[in-house]
Amino acid sequence: MDYETRFSGKEDYARHLVRRSNGEVTVDGLYPEKAPGQYMVRVRIPGGRLTLDQAERLAEFADLYADGEWHVDTRENIEYHGVSHGAVVPLVEAVETIGLTTRGSCGDTVRNIVVGSEALVFDTTGRALDLQSIAEKLSRRFAGNTAFETLPRKFKIGFFSADDFEPLHAINDLGFLEERHEDGPSTLAVYVGGGLGREPRLADLFFSRVPADISVLAGLIEAALGVFHDHGERKNRAQARFKFVVGRLGPERVRELILERWQAPATVNLRPERGPLPRGGPRALVPGVHPQTDGRFRVSLPLVAGDIGSDLARLVIAAARQAGAGALLLGTRQNMALADVPAAALGALQSELARLGLSPEGVNGPRDLVACPGSAQCRKAYLETREFSHELADALEAAPLPVWAKQLRIGLSGCPNACTQPHIQELGFRGQVGVVEGSKRQGFDLLLGGRLLGGTRLGEQVARFLSPDEVIEVSKAAATLYAELSGEGESFREVLDRVGVASFARVLRSRVKLEYGHWEAGLASGEPALTPQALTGSLSPREILAWALKQYGDDLLVTSALNAGGVLLGRWLSELAPRHPIFFIDTGKHFPQTLAYRDVLIREHGLNIVTVSQGLDEQEFARRHGPELWRHDADRCCALRKVEVLAGLRRGKRAWISALRREQGGMRAQTPLFEIEQDGLAKISPLANLTRELIDAHLYAYGIPQHPLEGQGYRSVGCEPCTQPARGGERDGRWAGSGKTECGLHTKWTQRVEKAPREDTSKLAKAGEAGVGV
Secondary structure (H helix, E strand, O other): HHHHHHHOOOEHHOOOOOOOOOEEEEOOOOOOOOOEEEEEEEEEEEHHHOOOHHHHHHHHHHHHHHEEEEEEOOOOOEEEEEEHHHHHHHHHHHHHHOEOOOOOOOOOOOOOOOEEEOOOOOOOOOOOOHHHHHHHHHHHHOOOHHHOOOOOOOEEEEEOOOOOOEEEEEEEOEEEEEEEEEOOEEEEEEEEOOOOOOEEEOOEEEEEEOOOHHHHHHHHHHHHHHHHHOOOOOHHHOOOOOOHHHHHHHHHHHHHHHHOOOOOOOOOOOOOOOOOOOOOOOOOEEEEEEOOOOOOOOEEEEOOEEEEEEHHHHHHHHHHHHHHHEEEEEEEOOEEEEEEHHHHHHHHHHHHHHHHOHHHHHOHHHOOOOOOOOOOOOOOOOOHHHHHHHHHHHHHHHHOOOHHHHOEEEEEEEEEEEOHHHOOEEEEEEEEEEEOOHHHEEEEEEEEEOOOOOEOOEEEEEEEEHHHHHHHHHHHHHHHHHHHOOOOOOOHHHHHHOOOHHHHHHHHHHHHOOOOEEOOEEEEEEEEOOOHHHHOOOOHHHHHHHHHHHHHHHHEEEOOOOOHHHHHHHHHHHHHHOOOEEEOOOOEOOOOOOOOOOHHHHHHOOOOEEOOOOOOOOOHHHHHHHHHHHOHHHHHHHHHHHHHHHHHHHHHOEEEOOOOHHOOOOHHHHOOOOOEOOOOOOEEEEOOOOOOOHHHHHHHHHHOOOOOOOOHHOOOOOEEEEOOOOOOOOOOOOOOOOOOOOOOOOOOOOOEEEEOOOOOOOHHHHHOOOOOOO
C-alpha cells in the first residue's frame, strides 16, 4: 500500500493522523480516549534518555495541554492524557521545539526504540557497547520516515546489555542482546519475531556476532521491515504482527528472506545454535543506587503505574540539578532514574527523594508496580487499573512481611493486549472478559512465574476472572509464601524454579478462597500437578486441549486436514483460544470440496484456519519433480507436499496437537495421549480414545456439517489422486491397494516418552502445615 493511498491527505485522529500547522498530515502518537473530545498524546523518548532541560519543558507541557501528569509506559515513552481536541496540534508541535517528536509513536510504524535500564551501568571491562547512542541514531533514521509508516502493524525494536536484569530481547519484533567477548569488541545477537498480546511468542535467535555498526544495523532492520511489509497480514489485524509472519513461514524461511535483502558482514554467524545468556549485573550497594562505568551513579525512582504529576516532576528535576545529575532515564518498568550522579551528592539526593515519597529503596517493591491507564481512559481496556494499582501497592506495602519478600515483579493490564507485559511478570494480572455459568464475567487472569533473567519464560495461567479484592489477597498470599519458602538471598524466580509453579499455585489455592474468580483445574489441594502422565487419567479430550494451551501457549502447533476429528478439535480451539491458528496444509491436490469446506468452517463456524503450502504452483512442481509424482513415488510426493511443510511449522514450537485415534487402526492403534518425538516436540492426541461415532455426535450438536464428500463414502479425505471411498475401515480409501497407509506426518518424528519431568516439592512441606495440601 503506497503512502498516498494510506494517508490521502486527510486528518483522522482515530488513525493517528494529524494535520500540522503547515498542512502536512503525519502519523503521530495519538489515541482517542473514552471521554468524548479527549486524547492521549505519546512522545517517543529514544532509549528513554532525557536531558533535564527537556524534562522540565515536558512537565510544563503537561500543565499547558494535558491533565497535569506524565504517564511513563513500558516502551520508555511519555504519555499525556486528557488532551483536548484543540490542544493536540499545539502539543505535538511544542514537543518538536525541544528535540523530541510524537511521530511514529502510534500507528503501523517503527515504534520507539528502547534500551534496557542497565545499559552502560555495571561493566568494568571497558567492552560494553554504548546502546543509548545506537538507539538514538537509529531513531533519527526511522522516526517519522514515511517509508516505514505503511507496515501491516506496529514494529518494536529493543537493545539490551549483557548486564541487564530484565532483558526484553525475546518479546520484541527485533531484539538485540549484547555479546561480550574476551578476544575482541562486543557484538550483538539478534532475536526475531517476539511479541506478547493475546498470542504471545518468544523470538527466535537468528544471528550472532553482528557488529554494532549503525550502517550494518540499519541495513538489517530495513531488511526485516521489508520482509514484514511484503509478507505481513493486511486483512486481519489480529494476525498482522511480525511474529505471525515468522510463525506462518517458519524462522528458517524468514531468515532467508532477510538475507536476500541484507548483506551480512562475513563475521556474522548466520545460524547460531545458542545465544548469550544475560548475566545480570551485581546487586546494588544500596537499593536503587547503581554504579556507572565512569565512577558516578544511577539513582532509580519507583513510580506506581508510571504516573507522576508535573509539580512532583519539577521537584525531582530540581533535586537532580542540585545533585549534579546529567540526565533523566525512563525504564521499561515505567520507572525513572537520575544518571551521572557524583558520589559526593548521593546522600543528600537520596534524602530529598525520600522526602518526596520516591525513595530509591522502593525500587522493585510494591511502589514499582507496572500498570496501564485502564478502562477509565483506554477504549480497549475492560478493567480499571490506574487507581487500583495504587490500592494494590498500598496493600502490599502495609503487609507485615520482610521488605525483600514484597519485592515482586507485578504487572496489571486492563485487557489481553499486554501493554504492561503480564506474561513476563512474576505476578501478571491480565484483564479478561468471558462467560462463566452462562453469564458474562470480567476480571483478572493470574499468570504466575514469568521471568527474564536466566532465560525468558512466560507465566502460567493459574487463575481466572479475579476481582480487584482477590488480586490483592492473592498478591499478599504469594509474598507470604515466598517469605516462608525462600532460603537466604533466594529470589522469587529461584524459589519457583526449585518447587515448581504448579506446586506453588496449589498452596496459593489452599490459602485464598475465590468467590468471584476461580482457580484453574488441576490445582485442588493435594492434587498432583498436571503432567503428561496425568493426561491418561480422567481428563476429557477438550480438557486435554485446554491443558495443552495453558502449558505451551503460542508454542503449541495445531494442524488439521479437516477430517471430522480435526474439525472437532478446531471447534473446541475456537472456544478456548479463538485467535490460536489452525494450520491447514494445502498440498495442491485437495478435492475442490475440501477447499470449499475450509472456507465454510472459517466463514460460518469461526475456525481460525491458516492455509500454508510448499509454495510452488503445479506447473513448477511438475517441472522440478516430474509429472504425476504420486503415481510412481507416493512417499516422495507426500514428503514434498506435506511433511516438509510441517517441518517448517514445527520449528520454534514445543508441542503439536494431532487428531489421531486408536480406532483408526494400523500404526494408529497404539496412539498414546502424550509422546515426545525425535526433535523434542511433545505430541498430544486428545482424541486418541474417542470413537468416530462420538465425534460425529459432537459435530452434529455444534451444527457443523460433515465434509461434503462424506455422503459419497469418503470417511477420510486426503489428496484427490490418492483417495477413494472407504469400503471397510475409516481410512481404507487412502492409497488403496498400494500398501501405503500413512503420508509421513505421523511417522517421521515418532519416539515414545518414557517418563515425565518431576517437580522438586521438598521445601513445600512446611507450607503445608495445619492441613494445607501441597
